[in-house]
Amino acid sequence: ALAGTVTEGKGLNIGYFAQQELDVLRPQDNPLEHMVRMAREMGTAAKESTGEQALRGYLGSFNFSGDMVKQAVGTMSGGEKARLVLAMMVWQRPNLLLLDEPTNHLDLATREALAMALNEFEGTLMLVSHDRALLRSVCDEFWLVGRGVVADFDGDLDDYQRYLLDEAKRMREEAKEATRAVATPAVAAPAVPSAQQRNDKQKPLQREIAQIDEQLARxxxxxxxxxxxxxxxMAPAEMADAGRRLKVLNEQIATLEERWISLSDQLEALAA
Incomplete structure (x- = not known):
């Protein structure tokens, strides 16, 4: 288990978002009512932006416009609820954002809007996500969590994939060395199946990762x-067709990237 201490700096204001944060929403209330209530709870520090028109304008920047600001939250999709929680969090102007899988349930357009908003954020951002596209566009550095420690990872997501493959190879070599070092079959018997089983599970994951890399490249x-x-x-009709095709490609790439991250996590777990 990981353990440690946290020392908060002066003036630290943390914004936290995870999927369970959707539970803070009141199904019968609309987005504008949520914003007004939060503004009142924050008090005088936010008075300059608590007017209804200002709050409507702010919600509009998160794609809540027109009648949608008066729509009951209980009738909204999971992605719309997630957008509202993110809007409420960002409005509080935190200087540290902690995001846990923020793009779950979000459509492609909202994911891209979130990435743009996070890139404009001037504070510190810590992000846990399987959304490879989001990680690529937002993160300046990566941390590796494993073997009971957290350490800087010197590289990008492509380097991380190679790291996982190297770790799997290292584990196989260590298993072979351990097997050769055992003096008697009675002691070696439990170790050999374990190494073999691990290798059998790693191979299909590695094959699928290689296939996904080819699909992503295409x-x-x-x-x-x-x-x-x-x-x-381009003619208007051609532009419309191209736009639809581009949307399909973006969704395909996002799906492939999510699967790649999931497989890489499984491979890392087997190598641990």
Whole structure:
């Protein structure tokens, strides 16, 4: 288990978001009522932006516009609820954001909007996510959690994949060395099946990761080619078709990236 101490700096204001944070919403209330109530609870520090018009404008920046600001939260989708919680959190102006899987239930457009908002955030951001696209666009550095410690990871997500493969290889080599070092079959018997079972589980994961890498390369190439075409002159009908195709490609890439992260986590767990 991990353990340690936390020393809070002066003036620290933490904003935290996880999927269970949706429980703070009141199903019968609408987004504007949530914002007004929160503004009142915060008191005089936020009076300059607590007017209804100001709050409407702020909600609009999170795609809550028109009649939607008066829509009961209980009738909203999971993605819309997540957007509202994020809006409420960001409005409190924290200087440290802690985000745990913030893009779960969010559609592609909202994911991209969230990434843009996080890139504009001037404070410190700590993010836990399987959304590879979000990690690539937002994070400046990565931390590796394993073997009871947290350490800086010197590299990007591609380097992390290679790290997982190297770790799996190292574990296989250590298992082989341990097997050769055992003097009697009676002692060696329990170790050999364990190493073999681990290897049997790793191989299909490694194969699927390799396949996903190929699929990602093809999808990214198609996306780049399509974006190049769209930057030129196209008929309205062609532009509409290209836009739909681009949306499909973005969704495909996001799905593949999520699967890649999931497989990499499984591979890391087997290597631990």
């Amino acid at each position: 999808a990214s190439a198609d996306k780049n080619a399509l974006e190049t075409r769209m930057a030129g002159t």
